[in-house]
Each structure stands twice: as C-alpha cells, then as structure tokens.
Amino acid sequence: MLIGAVADDITGATDLCLMLSRAGLKTLQVIGLPVPEADIAEADAVVVALKSRTIPAAQAVAMSVQAAEALRAAGARQLMFKYCSTFDSTDEGNIGPVAEALMNFTGADLTIACPAFPATGRTVYKGHLFVGDRLLSESPLKDHPLTPMRDPDLVRVLGRQTDLPVGLVDIGTIRQGADAVRAAFDAARAHGQRILITDTLEEADLLTLGAACADMPLVTGGSGIGLGLAANFRDSAALRPAPDRMPAPEGRAAILAGSCSVATRGQIAKAQAAGLPSLAIDVAALAEGRQSAEAIADWAIAQPADSTPLIYSSADPEALSQVQSRLGREASGALVEDTLAAVAIRLRNAGVTRILIAGGETSGAVTAALGVQLLEIGPEIDPGVPWTRSLSDRPMVLALKSGNFGAPDFFLKAWDLLAPEAEHV
Numbered sequence: 001m002l003i004g005a006v007a008d009d010i011t012g013a014t015d016l017c018l019m020l021s022r023a024g025l026k027t028l029q030v031i032g033l034p035v036p037e038a039d040i041a042e043a044d045a046v047v048v049a050l051k052s053r054t055i056p057a058a059q060a061v062a063m064s065v066q067a068a069e070a071l072r073a074a075g076a077r078q079l080m081f082k083y084c085s086t087f088d089s090t091d092e093g094n095i096g097p098v099a100e101a102l103m104n105f106t107g108a109d110l111t112i113a114c115p116a117f118p119a120t121g122r123t124v125y126k127g128h129l130f131v132g133d134r135l136l137s138e139s140p141l142k143d144h145p146l147t148p149m150r151d152p153d154l155v156r157v158l159g160r161q162t163d164l165p166v167g168l169v170d171i172g173t174i175r176q177g178a179d180a181v182r183a184a185f186d187a188a189r190a191h192g193q194r195i196l197i198t199d200t201l202e203e204a205d206l207l208t209l210g211a212a213c214a215d216m217p218l219v220t221g222g223s224g225i226g227l228g229l230a231a232n233f234r235d236s237a238a239l240r241p242a243p244d245r246m247p248a249p250e251g252r253a254a255i256l257a258g259s260c261s262v263a264t265r266g267q268i269a270k271a272q273a274a275g276l277p278s279l280a281i282d283v284a285a286l287a288e289g290r291q292s293a294e295a296i297a298d299w300a301i302a303q304p305a306d307s308t309p310l311i312y313s314s315a316d317p318e319a320l321s322q323v324q325s326r327l328g329r330e331a332s333g334a335l336v337e338d339t340l341a342a343v344a345i346r347l348r349n350a351g352v353t354r355i356l357i358a359g360g361e362t363s364g365a366v367t368a369a370l371g372v373q374l375l376e377i378g379p380e381i382d383p384g385v386p387w388t389r390s391l392s393d394r395p396m397v398l399a400l401k402s403g404n405f406g407a408p409d410f411f412l413k414a415w416d417l418l419a420p421e422a423e424h425v
C-alpha cells in the first residue's frame with residue numbers, strides 16, 4: 001500500500017478516494033473501524049472514513065490513531081490525514097489535535113496543512129482560505145451550524161487548535177519549485193515550526209507541494225494534495241486509467257437528500273423541474289407520527305420502475321431553524337437520519353441497487369444502515385464525487401455527495417455513468 005489515509009468524514013473520504021483513483025492508484029474506501037486488513041492488502045491506496053470532524057477531540061484522536069495503526073500494519077508507506085477543504089473545525093479541534101497525534105504516531109518532525117481544492121474553488125493565498133472569490137469568513141461556511149468558520153487566516157485558526165508552532169509556506173516559494181519548498185521546510189524546522197499551512201492557487205501548486213512532501217511520513221490536508229502525493233508513486237505503482245463507467249447491478253434507482261446546503265437545494269429544484277417524482281420529508285409530521293419511513297419508502301416503490309424517485313428533507317435556513325427550535329437541532333437531525341436510513345433499507349429490500357445520497361452525515365447514516373463497509377471507486381460525476389460500488393454480499397452502487405459539491409444537474413446526469421453489470425471484469 002502506497003498511501004493510507006484517515007478521513008474525518010465519509011463524503012470527504014470519498015472525495016480523496018476519487019482524487020487518488022483519478023491519479024491511477026487502485027483505491028478502496030473503508031467505512032469506519034475496525035479496518036478489514038485482509039481485504040485492503042492489494043490496494044495502492046486506502047482511505048478510512050471516520051465520523052470524527054465534530055466529536056470531542058480526545059475521541060477523534062483515539063479513532064484516528066487506531067485507523068492509522070491499521071493502515072500502517074497493512075503496509076502503508078505514507079500516511080495522510082484528510083479534512084475538509086474549507087478547514088471545518090473549531091478552536092477545540094479536531095484538525096490540530098488529530099494532526100498532532102498522527103505526527104507523534106508517525107514520528108514526523110514536520111508536516112503540512114494543505115486544505116486547497118482548486119477544482120471546487122478552495123484556494124489559499126498568504127495563508128488565507130478562499131471559497132470561490134470570497135474569503136472563508138465571508139462564505140456560507142461562516143454560518144455552518146457546527147463549525148462556523150469566521151477567521152480566514154489558517155495560521156491563526158490552526159494555532160488555536162494546537163500547541164505546536166504553526167508556520168506558512170507562501171505561494172512565492174511554491175512557485176520556485178519543489179527544491180525551494182524543501183528548503184523552506186528546513187528553514188521552518190530551524191525555527192522550531194512543526195505544521196506549515198501551504199498556499200495553493202492551482203493544481204500545479206499541488207504537484208509541487210506533493211513532490212516536496214514525498215518523504216514526509218504524514219501529510220495533512222484536503223483531497224487536493226492527494227493529487228500531488230499520488231504523482232510521487234508514478235514509478236512504483238501499476239497506474240491504471242480512472243474508470244469512465246461503473247458497472248451497476250440490475251435494479252432500480254433512488255435519491256436520498258438530507259443535506260440542506262445551497263448546492264443540494266439547487267440540485268433538488270433542477271431535478272423537480274426535470275420531472276423526477278419527489279417527496280419531501282416533513283420533520284414535524286415524522287415527529288408526530290403522521291409520516292413514517294415505511295410510507296415514504298412505499299411511495300418510492302410505487303413510482304414507475306424506470307423513474308428515479310427523490311426523497312428529501314432538505315430545507316432552507318428559515319424552515320430548518322424553525323424545526324430545530326421546536327424539536328432541537330440534534331433530535332431533528334437524528335430523526336431525519338434515522339428515517340432516511342430506514343427508507344434505504346426498505347428500498348434495498350424492494351430491489352433498489354443504485355442510490356445517490358446527498359450530505360456527509362446522511363451518507364454515514366445510510367451506509368451504516370445498509371451495512372456497507374468497503375467501497376470500490378468508480379468514475380467522477382463532478383469534482384469530489386465519484387460513483388462507488390459496495391463490496392458487500394449485496395452489491396449496490398452508491399454516490400455519496402458532500403453537501404456543497406456537484407453541479408445543479410448532478411441528480412440528473414449521474415446515472416449516465418453507470419453501465420450494465422455484465423461489463424464488470
């Protein structure tokens with residue numbers, strides 16, 4: 001195994017898997033712990049998806065180290081810690097504490113923190129994170145319900161999460177090439193710095209950084225830096241072209257959306273306008289027993305077999321805050337997650353084999369309910385979102401979409417990348 005990665009959420013893990021797979025590495029995604037070491041031995045890259053972004057830091061550290069131990073035991077040559085391209089975290093963590101613990105685990109004296117993902121508009125300049133053409137602190141992430149990002153200066157943000165001295169490798173150095181970056185690493189070491197935020201404006205910068213980090217035991221960042229790291233293994237892996245279609249078992253299709261992001265709500269509107277049958281989950285009705293997972297699933301099963309029913313709980317911020325103030329944020333979220341998970345089981349039992357899921361928490365709940373543990377990576381639907389295929393006894397294809405990812409026609413075009421099962425070799 002060339003690269004072993006620990007990711008702090010499930011759709012983020014899929015995002016990194018896609019990056020590594022596109023670079024030619026045979027990549028598998030493991031969902032949760034324990035890591036099935038025997039099943040991953042043949043892969044070039046393995047990404048373990050945890051659900052550790054917003055749990056207490058001590059728990060996130062313990063899970064991350066456990067995953068890293070398993071990856072190391074399975075032979076991983078280099079370890080990576082994957083977090084969100086928008087650096088989603090709080091002053092308590094978990095990026096700082098987990099990075100620190102994994103540095104201790106690997107014996108790394110220095111690592112980088114490189115969240116940038118230029119293909120989705122996440123860039124870093126002079127240590128400041130931009131989302132599209134806005135600073136992080138002026139982007140929708142400033143109002144994230146769990147990890148509001150109100151400081152765009154990542155040296156400062158990370159500095160609040162760890163006692164390790166944090167520094168910066170700026171774009172001027174990166175543009176001078178990998179040797180200059182390595183010299184900057186040495187200078188940082190001499191100043192006692194341990195974690196370096198890295199500027200990045202475009203993919204070429206990720207390749208430079210990747211080359212400079214070839215010998216680092218641990219690299220941290222978003223999926224973007226996976227591109228640079230994978231490129232270092234050009235000579236040691238039998239690189240294979242990224243698949244352009246994913247073989248899917250015969251069966252029906254469905255979409256389950258639990259993300260309330262602007263992107264997901266736009267994708268729902270586009271799908272509805274195109275005529276997809278859709279059903280909204282009414283959280284108050286669920287809480288009062290006037291709506292149920294069984295009835296929702298039965299509605300989907302009653303749709304024409306060749307249609308793609310869309311079930312969504314996604315609501316705009318005002319509707320969401322009304323429900324949350326009535327039922328509680330955690331309770332209403334859990335109710336929606338449990339419902340979508342129960343719907344998924346019923347749909348699977350009725351012959352649905354192709355499911356598109358929107359939202360990281362939602363994807364975690366649904367895959368757990370379906371007992372999905374290991375995913376093979378298929379073609380890219382949009383940056384950061386591939387089709388995946390569950391390697392369990394009951395094969396299914398799943399697309400796990402981060403809330404903010406995907407073009408407006410995502411729910412419509414994704415299906416064109418699936419091929420009949422017979423083509424699977």
Ligand SMILES: Nc1ncnc2c1ncn2[C@@H]1O[C@H](COP(=O)(O)OP(=O)(O)OP(=O)(O)O)[C@@H](O)[C@H]1O
Nearest residue numbers: 258259261313332333336337359360361362402403
């Ligand atoms: N109508 C609703 N009322 C209350 N909670 C909801 C509602 N719809 C969704 N939720 C909850 O909001 C959360 C959405 O989180 P999720 O991670 O699935 O999406 P996201 O945050 O947009 O995606 P990502 O984490 O990939 O950025 C889930 O816990 C979900 O159950």
Ligand SMILES: O=C(O)[C@@H](O)C(=O)CO
Nearest residue numbers: 011012015084085222402
């Ligand atoms: O890095 C990203 O933006 C995504 O992979 C993610 O982690 C979203 O939650």
